[in-house]
Amino acid sequence: MNMDQEAVHLLHGDRAIAATEKVRFFNRAVIGGKGSELQSADGKQLIDLSATWTAAGLGYADPRIRSAVDQVLDNCPGLGLGSLINPQSVELAHKLLEITDIKAHADGADNGRVYFGHSGSDANDIALRLCRMTSVKHGGGTKVLAFEHSYHGGFGKALGLSGVQVESGAKRDDNVEFLPYPNTVHPHVDGNAQDELAYCLHAVRQAMNSNVACLIVEPVLSDGGMIVPPDGFLSGLRSLCDDSGIPMICDEVKVGLGRPGTIHAYQYEGIHPDMVTFGKTLGGGLPISAIVGPSSILDCATGASLLTMGGNPICCAAAIEFLRILIDDRLDERADRLGRLSRGHLREAIDALPEESRRHITDIRGRGLAIGVELDDGNRSEQFAEKVCYQADRLGAVVYYVGGHVLEITPALTIDEHTLYNGLDLVVRAIDDVAAGHVPDDAVAGFGGW
Known part of the structure; x- marks a missing residue:
């Protein structure tokens, strides 16, 4: 089974998963992940800025966690x-x-x-x-x-x-x-x-x-x-x-x-x-x-x-x-430092956007590696946020929104700076694309969630 066939197979099998536990699903299936990157079934690498809603604090497949678990499984x-x-x-x-x-x-x-x-x-x-x-x-x-x-x-x-x-x-x-x-x-x-x-x-x-x-x-x-x-x-x-x-x-x-x-x-x-x-x-x-x-x-x-x-x-x-x-590893101190740098990086990247795109970003806030980017298309529209998440996924970054119109950036505490900044740049590019009208309404017609 090639990559394309596997993607279709997984997405078809997705029908077996109850909708009651699905939140904000894209037409995307992933088959693996290491560190702060996920591999989709079509062979694409995705920078994960969600860490599965913060659950993957050390990213995916951390060998230290595996070693600790293996010792108990053995006895x-x-x-x-x-x-x-x-x-x-x-x-x-x-x-x-x-x-x-x-x-x-x-x-x-x-x-x-x-x-x-x-x-x-x-x-x-x-x-x-x-x-x-x-x-x-x-x-x-x-x-x-x-x-x-x-x-x-x-x-x-x-x-x-x-x-x-x-x-x-x-x-x-x-x-x-x-x-x-x-x-x-x-x-x-x-x-x-x-x-x-x-x-x-x-x-x-x-x-x-x-x-x-x-x-x-x-x-x-x-x-x-x-x-x-x-x-x-x-x-x-x-x-x-x-x-x-x-x-x-x-x-x-x-x-x-x-x-x-x-x-x-x-x-x-x-x-x-x-x-x-x-x-x-x-x-x-x-x-x-x-x-x-x-x-x-x-x-x-x-x-x-x-x-x-x-x-x-x-x-x-x-x-x-x-x-x-x-x-x-003092991951709390690292999160504090990376959070401050990330918010600064976002502000610089957003300042470089055309005015038409900049006006859709009304606030950048957070503490450590818990960052919120507030979006507003004139009505604090949820659909605008949906389109940004959708387009970021297409560009190669996983990000979700909370509060109806706020992008939530919560990467693994161990993410390296280069990967983090690349992911943030993709999110900013997605905002620019949506502001420019490159994502049609029907692209997010099946985007669920509260």
Whole structure:
């Protein structure tokens, strides 16, 4: 079977995959990948600026992850924590407690706990559920404070507590209050960044009462449009939660673990959350998630959140190796440096475009290697963003949009500068092509997603 035949075969077989788990599919099939490049079935090399929505934090086929996994596969101590404790899960739990400075563990007390799952969705679902159980146990309520345009998961309680999902038609949780997330580019109120911050923190203060079981927040609002909040937002939330005795959950699933230029995104303001959730890049390419939190919540009900292969030693071994690489290679510092250089590179490339194309790019923002390029064709059009992603794919770069019209650039933390800049140049070229009318409407007729 030649390359063209294989591409057709794969795309025909794609009909067997349920549409309910497809987001923004192109007529593109990939058959392999190494580092920050993917190989399509038609033989084309693609620079991946998404890293599978940040899950491929070390790129694809990292030999260090493979070696760690092979050692466990050669002598595997069970497959999960349902009834057996394995050394990999214990080692990973201690490592996560060591690097995650939650409030309960900041004073050195031995009251931090770790829960293992398979994805960020189940980590957030269970974290929220356990907070509610603990609150009710102590005479409180089940209300959750979350934020507009947030994303915490694709199923369970996390689905109905995700702003972008509810805004797209998912059933809203019966006891959630969505609050405004500060946005200095498109503010809720007139004034400066401090006025916007004050408005949003006031809304949180007004929502807090004895019925609230917890507050969950993304330190960078990724799927909502790669929104970087103004300084003082996270520390302001921490103070409000402290005053009300409400647990604060930081969702670090997508924009954490080195990507924001710090190990954790919440560290930008030096706070100590009560709970932190992880997923995506934690497994170095294998499915694993984690909750790090206090024993008062994570020990509240033995056996209440069972997953047969939670704490799988194979995935735990990959996560241990990922964390070792993250710390030893200082990938957080590298992400900070590359992020600053990348935003500068984008600005220079965009400045070189004709005015007709430049006017469609209204903002470049981000933290570390979590970068947002906001597009606007006069209506902040989603179709314009769709066309840019489509054309970038045709030119040889993988990039997606979030928040309706913001290109999300989240390459592997290990991407080399030359490959990164080449990919960014392709994205800028795609914007220019779309602005010039080179991509017809019917090219993205089947482009799905919320």
